[in-house]
Amino acid sequence: MKHLFILLLCMPLWGMAQQKEPDYVCPPCGQCDAIVYHKPGVCPHCGMTLVLRDTALVPGQQLSSICFYLYDGTEVLDFAGPLEVFSYAGFKIFTVGKTKAPVTIQGILKVNPDYSIQDAPPADIFAIFGGDDDVAAGDPEVISWIKSRDGSTKGYFSVCTGAFVLGRAGLLDSLTVTTFHNSIQSLQKAVPSAKVLANVRYVDNGRIITTAGISAGIDGALHLVARLKGEAEAMRIARHMEYDKYVPGQGLVVKH
């Protein structure tokens, strides 16, 4: 009985000790990503600066849910390519609109969102797409909502000018990113601290992946699947989709 009492007394201290020692990993480099460190610093294998495990998408990590935020004027292929890829990779995908009113995609397709920003559940990954991006990026309520979910969001994925929405939420500061080929300069202007690259299919910063325009979302999604579930799984999906044009590693993985 005495031992049980001492054990119960010590549990909060043990919890505090755990909180003081979070896990660290190196950003994805393909070699030593699975090694977990208990202190910040530099990875002794690849030399990259370690990041908190909770803020990195690491191989083998069980990420099961993706929130697709849709707004009037979303570009159809921007979200449909990743939707195809992620659904075959076994992710649970749901759509969110600002309200539950139908959203008009590409001026043509009328989509009923599963949730509004009032009742959307958390998701491991938040995905945002291009088109008339200012409908979302210029809406303070939407930006506040994205920020309010940051604590429970493990990763971000933008296609095309969806990057402007992440930028407005302050998520791209000081990162290397990309966007639609006609919007490179304007994104650079919108997020001066970021390094906005042209002529790259996607840029992977660990927690945040931004892709180039429209069809590049397919490649970015396959890359994310490759990172989380292995290249063989990405290749399986690419073959199923008859996307034999997929070239693994065609984007940039930023080494922090």
Place this chain on the structure above:
Amino acid sequence: MKHLFILLLCMPLWGMAQQKEPDYVCPPCGQCDAIVYHKPGVCPHCGMTLVLRDTALVPGQQLSSICFYLYDGTEVLDFAGPLEVFSYAGFKIFTVGKTKAPVTIQGILKVNPDYSIQDAPPADIFAIFGGDDDVAAGDPEVISWIKSRDGSTKGYFSVCTGAFVLGRAGLLDSLTVTTFHNSIQSLQKAVPSAKVLANVRYVDNGRIITTAGISAGIDGALHLVARLKGEAEAMRIARHMEYDKYVPGQGLVVKH
């Protein structure tokens, strides 16, 4: 007054004469497609058997509308790729479901069709996509509806297993066609008189284009744009979509 009377008397005869002499063109070959003949026969330039102009999609032809038929279980990228391409090419696109009730795409996306099969207007091109294709192919009402529109439909476009729907409507008989890579044999069984090809991105029969699986719809759509509006227009759209992986002429154009 007398001349006017004679003119009015002759008009029906003139109309009959017009009906007896329809226009013929050669199927698309890239050289002499724009030449119009007034009798059936063989094109003196390319040697191909002439087809009725009304049943061929000829370069420069003003085709402005495309009907996207959607059903529960439609594969998302099957229709989203062509939707992206055709919308940039300036086509008027509308969606049709069996009813106006929301259609669930890929088990995820809830789409409200613009029309049902009860009130859908005619369209120059009828487009159908793969997925749980038997939902459409196995529905006699849907097949009857497709057949009933044949007189006003100038061209057909199928992606992936959408070919089974066209097959069930009797539209693929004796044609060279393709479909999803896992369904080549079953389509051959379903349409014994057709020649079902594997390992081809799309097959263009003039009036009917069938494409391979899922992402191949993008290439098939760009090919159709190239044929109707020129390769420069298709390349412009491919560049806009950052689909630099588009390879013009990667499919098969059947010479009848």
